[in-house]
Structures are given as C-alpha cells and as structure tokens.
Amino acid sequence: MELTSAEYQYDPDNFEVTEQMLADYKEHGYIMIRGFLDKEEMTGVKKVLEESEMRSKYGYGIPDGTGKEPKFVIWGHPGNDVTGMIARSEKVVNTSEKLLGGEVYHYHAKFVQKDPRTGGGLLWHQDYGYWYQNSILFPDLLTAFIAVDKCEKANGCLQILRGSHKCGRIDHLPQGGQHQADLDRVKDIKGICPLEYVEMNPGDAIFFSCNLLHTSDTNSSDTRRWVLLFSYNLKSNDALRPHHHPQYTPLQKVPNSAIKECTNYFDLSGKDFLDPDIDKTVKAHKQEY
Ligand SMILES: O=C(O)CCC(=O)C(=O)O
Numbered sequence: 508m509e510l511t512s513a514e515y516q517y518d519p520d521n522f523e524v525t526e527q528m529l530a531d532y533k534e535h536g537y538i539m540i541r542g543f544l545d546k547e548e549m550t551g552v553k554k555v556l557e558e559s560e561m562r563s564k565y566g567y568g569i570p571d572g573t574g575k576e577p578k579f580v581i582w583g584h585p586g587n588d589v590t591g592m593i594a595r596s597e598k599v600v601n602t603s604e605k606l607l608g609g610e611v612y613h614y615h616a617k618f619v620q621k622d623p624r625t626g627g628g629l630l631w632h633q634d635y636g637y638w639y640q641n642s643i644l645f646p647d648l649l650t651a652f653i654a655v656d657k658c659e660k661a662n663g664c665l666q667i668l669r670g671s672h673k674c675g676r677i678d679h680l681p682q683g684g685q686h687q688a689d690l691d692r693v694k695d696i697k698g699i700c701p702l703e704y705v706e707m708n709p710g711d712a713i714f715f716s717c718n719l720l721h722t723s724d725t726n727s728s729d730t731r732r733w734v735l736l737f738s739y740n741l742k743s744n745d746a747l748r749p750h751h752h753p754q755y756t757p758l759q760k761v762p763n764s765a766i767k768e769c770t771n772y773f774d775l776s777g778k779d780f781l782d783p784d785i786d787k788t789v790k791a792h793k794q795e796y
Contacts, residue, residue: 642747658707
C-alpha cells in the first residue's frame with residue numbers, strides 16, 4: 508500500500524514520534540503507522556484471539572440497527588497475555604503519550620469481530636461522543652486501532668473523515684445498540700473533511716483522536732475482519748466518577764521485546780472483562796459466539 512500524508516512505516520530499530528507525526532495528528536486527527544506489529548507479534552496475538560476462551564466467554568454483539576451486529580470483547584486492564592503486552596508496550600504507550608502530551612492510562616481495549624457476510628457495521632460516531640457521558644471532561648483520549656486481518660472496503664474497513672476532530676464533539680443519539688452522530692451534521696462535515704477508507708494490512712496501526720468521526724460498513728465479503736483497539740486517556744483527564752471503564756491506574760510499561768517473549772496465550776486474568784449489562788452507553792445482544 509502506498510504511503511500518503513499522515514502515514515509512516517514502522518522501523519523497529521529507530522522509531523520515535525517525530526514533529527511531523529505530531530503535526531499530522533494535530534492537523535488530520537490521526538497517524539497511520541504501517542507494519543507497527545510484525546508477523547511474529549501478530550502470530551502471538553492471533554493465538555490468543557483464536558484459541559483462548561476470550562471470545563466464547565466474554566463476547567457479545569452490539570446491533571447496528573440494520574439487523575446485523577459486529578461482535579465485541581471489551582476489557583478494562585491490559586493483563587499479562589500477548590494482547591496485554593501490546594497494550595503495555597513502549598511503542599504503543601509512548602506513542603500515545605507523545606500524541607496526547609502527558610502520562611496516559613489504559614482506558615479500555617476492544618476486540619471487534621466482523622464475520623464473513625453476516626458481520627454488522629459501526630455507525631458514524633466519535634468515541635468522545637459517548638465517552639463524554641463517563642464524566643471525562645476533556646477530549647484528551649486516543650485509540651490505537653490495530654488490524655489483525657487484512658481490512659479492506661469489502662470486509663468493512665475503518666472509514667474516517669480526515670480533520671473532523673477539529674469540529675469538536677457533536678450530538679449523538681442511540682441507534683440499534685450503538686450511538687450515532689447527528690447524520691445531518693456528518694453530511695455537512697463530509698463536504699469539508701474528506702472521507703477516507705482506511706485499508707490496512709495485519710499489524711498496521713492507526714492512532715486516532717477521540718473526536719475523529721469514523722464508521723465502518725458491514726462485512727459483505729467471504730473473509731473475516733478482526734481488529735484490536737487500545738484506548739488511552741491522559742492521567743490529568745481521569746474520569747471524575749467510577750463507571751464501567753477504569754479510572755486512572757498506573758500502567759506497567761514493558762519493552763517492545765516483551766510482545767515476542769510472551770508465551771501466555773490463555774491466562775486472561777487481570778483483564779477485567781466488561782459485562783455489557785453494566786455498560787450504560789450501549790445495548791448489547793448476548794449470544795453464543
Ligand atoms: O471496528 C471498527 O471498524 C470501528 C470500531 C469502533 O469505532 C469502536 O469500537 O468504537
């Protein structure tokens with residue numbers, strides 16, 4: 508895939524957030540880092556997702572209002588399995604700290620599964636559109652969205668409105684089990700902020716602002732689309748009140764090498780999986796995975 512502006516290639520021997528990356532994040536609301544996780548790292552991630560009890564025990568759908576639903580697993584703390592090492596790795600955490608400008612904590616992580624042909628979509632939204640309800644006062648959060656599978660138009664890749672984070676938080680209304688941004692407003696913003704289909708290879712990562720408008724379509728292809736999202740909040744922006752995601756908890760950072768060294772694929776203790784019944788911001792559909 509060709510690199511465009513706000514896109515970078517990960518170099519394991521020499522990676523740092525540059526002034527240009529910071530400027531791109533500020534201007535466009537995201538930066539894309541191709542090859543952020545390599546094949547060996549992704550093999551460990553896939554082993555957790557494919558072989559542990561995570562999906563069968565903690566997964567549920569969140570309907571998109573069209574009769575379809577993407578499936579989710581959401582957890583509060585990183586834990587010590589391979590996905591936890593990624594969440595705590597210097598490359599993910601330091602990048603988030605540089606982009607947000609201070610110490611961050613792990614707000615929560617998500618696994619999103621869109622099954623071939625049946626997987627539902629994500630409605631247009633800003634993450635801060637609903638995180639706002641959790642007594643978080645400033646939009647000082649971001650998400651590192653990592654492709655587990657190849658993400659293309661046909662299987663419902665991420666779509667963003669470049670630069671839309673600058674509009675500030677816009678109104679959201681419940682739709683299906685999700686929250687949807689005011690579509691008249693989204694239409695107006697689309698006239699100014701270009702729509703981009705964010706096609707990704709496994710291991711690519713996009714770091715995006717919690718006010719960036721984004722969506723993704725249903726999966727109309729024969730291939731699955733799995734992704735991982737790690738969200739971080741500034742310590743200084745801690746939620747004022749306890750809610751269904753963690754408040755400030757110091758992150759135990761690990762060196763990047765810990766991702767490959769980790770052989771824990773099955774002990775998911777310490778992750779604090781979210782029971783969707785206590786999540787006041789979505790309506791989940793519990794089902795057999
Ligand atoms: O999986 C996707 O395409 C987007 C996920 C997302 O936007 C979310 O979970 O808030």
